[in-house]
Amino acid sequence: MFDRIIRLSVANPVFVNLLFFLVIAAGLRSAFSLPREEFPEISLDRVLVTVPYPGATAQTIEELIVRPIEDELESVNNVKEYKSFANEGTASITITFNEGTDLQAARSEVEKAVSSVQNLPEDAETPLVRELTLELPVVSVALLGDTSATLVVDRVADELRDLPGVATVNVSGGAERKIFVDLDEQKLRTLGIQPGQIRQAIRSAEANLPAGTVEQQGQDIFVKTEKNLRSAADVARIPISPGSPLRVGDVAQVRETVDEDDTLFWVDGEAAVKLTVGREETADPIEIREHVLAVVPRIDGELPAGMQLRFAEDFTVSIRDRLDTVWLNAASGAILVLLVLLVMSGFRQAMLAIIGMPVSYLAATFLMDQTDLTINVVSTFGLLIATGIIVDDAIVVIENVQRHLEMGKDRVRATIEGTREVLLPVTVAVLTTCLAFVPLTMVSGTMGRIMKILPLVVIFCLIGSMFEAIFILPGHTADYASTDAKDSYTAKLVSVLKAIYRPFLRGCTRHRYLTVLLVTLGFVGVGVLASTMPLQIGAPGKPFQLGVHYELLPGLSKEHTRVQGAAIDALVRERLGDEAVRVTSLRVGSILDDDTGQLLVGANRGQLRWQFEMSDQLMAEYPAAVRELRRYLLTNPELARSVVKEVEAGPPTGAAVTANLRARDIGQLNAAMEDLKVFLYGLQGITDIRDNYGTGKETFRVDVDQDRAALYGLTELDVAQAVRTAVDGLVATEVSIDEEPVEIVVRYAEGRSRDRSGIRNLVVTGSQGRSVRLDQVAEVVRTREVGYIRREDGQRTVSVLADTDREVLPPVEAAKRLEAHWNEKLAGRYPGMDLSFGGEVDELSESLEDLPGAFGLAVLMIYLVLALQFRSYVQPLIILSAVPFGLMGAILGLFSMSYDLSLMALFGIVALVGIVVNDSLVMVDFINKRRGDGLELHDAVEQAALERLRPILSTTLTTCLGLLPLAIGLGGRDDVLAPMAVSISAGLGFATGLVLLVVPAIYLVVEDVSALGRRIFGRGQRAHEPAAVTEPPPSEHERQTGD
DSSP states (O other): OHHHHHHHHHHOHHHHHHHHHHHHHHHHHHHTTOOBOSSOOOEEEEEEEEEEOTTOOHHHHIIIIIHHHHHHHTTOTTEEEEEEEEETTEEEEEEEEOTTOOHHHHHHHHHHHHHTOOOOOTTSOOOEEEEEEOOOOOEEEEEESOTTOHHHHHHHHHHHHTSTTEEEEEEESSEEEEEEEEEOHHHHHHHTOOHHHHHHHHHHHSEEEEEEEEEETTEEEEEEEEEOOOSHHHHHTSBSSTTOSOBHHHHEEEEEEEEEOSSEEEETTEEEEEEEEEEOTTOOHHHHHHHHHHHHHHHHHTSOTTOEEEEEEETTHHHHHHHHHHHHHHHHHHHHHHHHHHHHHOHHHHHHHHTHHHHHHHHHHHHHHHTTOOBSHHHHHHHHHHHHHTTHHHHHHHHHHHHHHHTTOOHHHHHHHHHHHHHHHHHHHHHHHHHHHGGGGGOOHHHHHHHTHHHHHHHHHHHHHHHIIIIIHHHHHHHHSOSOGGGSHHHHHHHHHHHHHHHHHHHHHHTHHHHHHHHHHHHHHHHHHHHTSOEESOOBOOOSEEEEEEEESTTOOHHHHHHHHHHHHHHHHHHHOGGGEEEEEEEEEEEEOTTTOOEEEEEEEEEEEEEEOOOHHHHHHHHHHHHHHHHHHHHOTTEEEEEEEEOBSSSOOOOSEEEEEEOSOHHHHHHHHHHHHHHHHTSTTEEEEEEOOEEEEEEEEEEEOHHHHHHTTOOHHHHHHHHHHHHTOEEEEEEEETTEEEEEEEEEOTTOOOSHHHHHTOEEEOTTSOEEEGGGTEEEEEEEEEEEEEEETTEEEEEEEEEEOTTTSOHHHHHHHHHHHIIIIITTTSTTOEEEEEHHHHHHHHHHHHHHHHHHHHHHHHHHHHHHHHTOSSHHHHHHTHHHHHHHHHHHHHHHTTOOEEHHHHHHHHHHHHHHHHHHHHHHHHHHHHHHTTOOHHHHHHHHHHHTHHHHHHHHHHHHHHHHHHHHTTTOOOTTTHHHHHHHHHHHHHHHHHHHHHHHHHHHHHHHHHHHHHHHHSOOOOSOOGGGOOSOOOOHHHHHHOO
8 A cells, every 4th residue: 555655646746746735725724723822721520600699608608508509419410529618798619520521411400400499598699600611811901090980991891892802801890880779767667668578669660571472463463561670760669569659769768879899909009990801712812912902092092081091911921921932942943853854864855854844733733723722832832742753754764765865776766665665664653652642631630631732733743744754755755855865974974873883782782681681770770769759740930920819807998908908019019129010900809719719708808919021130039029028928917818829830720738628527627727737837848828717707696586576577587688678788689771780779778887786776677567676586696707618528628728839848748748647646636537638739649640541551552553563472562662761761851950750741751652662663673674684683683773773863863852942941941841841852862872772682682582482392483573574675786785
């Protein structure tokens, strides 16, 4: 089959060139349409249920919302775990499904389960169910000036939504339009009217009900009842009860106003409304950024006097920087690859190999477009890894054609015979490389799912490379290969290299047992070294931005929280300089907790985020500034807790150390939590120790005496509604005015005391019209409740969290010490309590569980392919001996460059399996061919090794040098991707030296053992299998003139 394809390519240059340009055109079209992002948007196999319940405590939400929903979730299939979170005012439940579950069907099941929950609180909002994905905002803009101008805010948000690629614009801060129904308490008492009656009357007045259709003159006509409330005056005119002359306006003052949002924002110290722009799934965030930058000045010029719109936070900085880093390193690697080819193969042969690179890349981008992949850090790194590999098959083919040209053959004959001789092993080599990358698509965990794109991109490149080598390269080689190869400087260079290599080869084959023994001992030694290297998943990133989450003592106001935030901002600006800070964003009233992914609400909570202008001075001063910031936060008596959020180079994985404790006794949980924190404070290298057990606000709990309340015709619901009306107000309904949602809130008129005495003196009217003071039917107890409650699989959970200085104490080592302390000192003290780890350690453990299997699967699949080609049990093992050589090189390379065994480094080691066997595969194949030609064993081994010297060195140098810039940071450092580049380049480089020297020795050792077996047992089979040779042997002239 190969022979016919080769001859077709050689005989039809027009077809070959048209095919070449077709691939280029299709690839370019796809390349320009692929969106760019930092990390691929992936499904986390999670569904989030959120139920807002304004004004409710965490314990109330746990009892009335969380537990009933958890009970219904027991019927949902394929649930791996669920975590619930009860915060002041909000309930959320995150359901994690088994990997591979259909998330659309799972979401539908969850929606069905949630909708079946009976008796959710009437004032709780409608549950929201959505799928969680790893997605980041694009940019944010800040509207300064009159933050209560809701119509202006809406207009700006609408203009931003109309930009190409924009999916969402989330508005935070500012104010909300509301209609307040301020009840006259005295009139209600006199008329015997309950607040609940007013609320129900307003609800009933907003009536939009379809009645069906009627037929008239052959046409269907819709019938509906419609009553929309459009203003405060409409609300005031609502009858309190059917047929009653009393209107809502008779017992209340009804007014429309704006109410301050729960969350407030300041940008560079100025109060602002923040508008955060999110993208559509297929949109390019960098293009969206350009659109926003272009439109902001125009919108700003159209704003009312005193208002200003400015560009605030830019979340594409890291995307642009990291893509630039990878592209620059890729360009540097490509130049080095070109130089290697020029030196080793000459100009024409180098051009023939290089011309295959755009074909491979553009074929890959075409396949990426067809499979909905994007241009991101991971996919770009896949293209970079492929830079040196995709020319390997072309190098082997061109080098063998050149060898035939050096025998004096013409270009057509040399191309056909040279290509035919190596195309089968080259195809197998590409297949083994693909097989080594396939298991990486099966690694679980967030990082595993993100990295799943990398092997796909490499495989796409290899498919394009193989396509070019089979269909296009023979035609180009027959037309353009250099015919003066025999006397070229490259031939002379190769002769010198062979002269240097030959004595080392003969020494290793002569002392083959000693050679194999020394390499085995070296492998054991490197294994011991590897056991001392720490494991970790993350790495610090460039300081594009810095964040601080902080909490004051419960009960303090938003103004106190803002003042503390301003003081922290001043410290950072003083330490780094105003010119280093591009923008500061301060959020008060809620924080988005990175550790739990939950929105924590409270006036005492604040969140600061700085974005910096990158410079050498910032890089130099940043570490000391962060240490000073941590000291300030730790010693500030105003702060109840705080945590510094530095940029991680990889995707978010949570805190470095997250120790989860689970039990039913909350008192025991708190005690164990404090014991773990005490131990962590004693470890050097631990920072930002915290827990997620929240002490809530001071609470007035109303305990209703049901018997006494019944005497006045009161139920617990009547009392609860009356108290809520007096404190926060009852939300009657939500209407649409000017296409904007507006809540109608029923409450007592302002001026009533809201302290404990005022609540106790509240007069409540029963259904029989009888009025009574609250303290006669209920007791008002002063207490302090939990601020937020976490539950896992139906049990209460608390967590101790910490970050680490990775140079001093890696996260995995910190978790090991904490677990050992628990087992030795604390487990016996807290029987029945479970300790588990989450965050970064859990992510690493989840991915590491799959890596040994992925490595083993790669080796097994490669062995099967090799056994199929060589029809031998033993020879695939000789070829696979290159794998431990590669492992040795990878470990030594990582150690010498002070890298830990990160997850990315281990990914590189798995991928290395398929790359390192390529050289030994072709060498063993050529040894078999030379033996099939009739050469004696030792002569066949030596001649084959010498023949393969140039292609082995060329392919190794192109792959290693293609990755070298990223490995050493020549075009910019990336601490997440660099370890994988080091693993592959160092592993391949080291393995190549051993392949050239040790594989021939191993081949001879196997033949010695085979011969000994034949002598002892009188039968047996050589390790060599002539049947593997599928091409006709070379002529006598070829053997005599070849090196």
